[in-house]
Amino acid sequence: MEQIHILTRLKRQKQSLVLPLTPNQKLLGMGVLFAISFFGSFCFGRYPVSLSQLVRILASSVLPIEKTWTPAMAAVVFNIRLPRIMLSSMVGCCLSVAGASYQGVFRNPMASPDILGATSGAAFGAALAFLLGASTSVITISSFFFSIITVMIVYYIGKWAPGRSVMNLILAGIMVSSIFTAGTSFIKLVADPNNELPAITYWLMGSFSAAKQYEVITIAGPMLLGLLPLLALRWRINLLTMGDEACRSMGVNPEEVRMIVIIASTVITAASVSVSGMIGWVGLVMPHLCRKIMGNNYTYLMPASMIFGAVFMLLVDNISRNLMATEIPIGILTAFIGAPFFAVLIFRRDSENV
DSSP, X not given: OHHHHHHHHHHHHHHHTSOOOOHHHHHHHXXXXXXXXXXXXXXXXXXXXXXXXXXXXXXXXXXXXXXXXXXXXXXXXXXXXXXXXXXHHHHHHHHHHHHHHHHHHTTOTTOOTTTTSHHHHHHHHHHHHHHTTOOHHHHHHHHHHHHHHHHHHHHHHHHHSSSOHHHHHHHHHHHHHHHHHHXXXXXXXXXXXXXXXXXXXXXXXXXXXXXXXXXXXXXXXXXXXXXXXXXXXXXXXXXXXXXXXXXXXXXXOHHHHHHHHHHHHHHHHHHHHHHHOOOXXXXXXXXXXXXXXXXXXXXXXXXXXXXXHHHHHHHHXXXXXXXXXXXXXXXXXXXXHHHHHHHHHHHHHHHHHO
């Protein structure tokens, strides 16, 4: 009996150490963390830029400030680091929220942005463009186009196949994804081993090293086009997680909502992969981490996934470009960091269910 009282007292002490924050307060804290990560990323790199100089350089674009920095320092901030930091934030945000959306739509915690083959199609499109000797912009367009085409094929196969539509989509995604993966492997087989093959291989590993301002501007439109419906429908995704019957009882058409969410998630996934290459684990791990903090309510889970995805990608990109003399591809780092982190979440979940 005494042991039970001790355990109860320890449990209360543990709970008292955690501040009772509302979801909006948690989102505000996440926003502050993102701001620190965003502006702090400017100070990391082989060309040093102090925080005070960074503030003055950024403020000089809108205010008449006396220049106390070199032209090279301004060029590094505006032409190299700003596009890269913005692009990594946008990609991390989109991949994370796409993963959260797919997990809600399919009611599957293992769902990720590549569940319907979007990334496999993007890889095939990029590899084909490399094989044909296309320019960087054409490679991006080809990757985006084939990513959309892949998911369209998956959707129509899943729609017309007999049986449960959700399961059909998953099975069709596996099938079509394997076909495009085989196509990518064939392109690598016939590609020039001196020029084309290394470029394809490096693109498939993911990187932001070639980020340009025009890429940020160009890709912002499709990303915004996909993010807005997901944010507007996030309370309906809550209903999807409860099943189709619950949706219909609330006057919501589950097939229509599911189609809109899949289209929007595909657009932002395709846009992200087309400019960054193959980056895994972000869309799988970040939503789970946000569930630990925010709970399963998609009203707060979606914006939390956006913020944490951007923060995670910024941190990984900083490691990528500063850890070694040669830049490490992003896809390698996300796998090294994401897989063990996901294992920790699994074990913590199991211990909490005991």
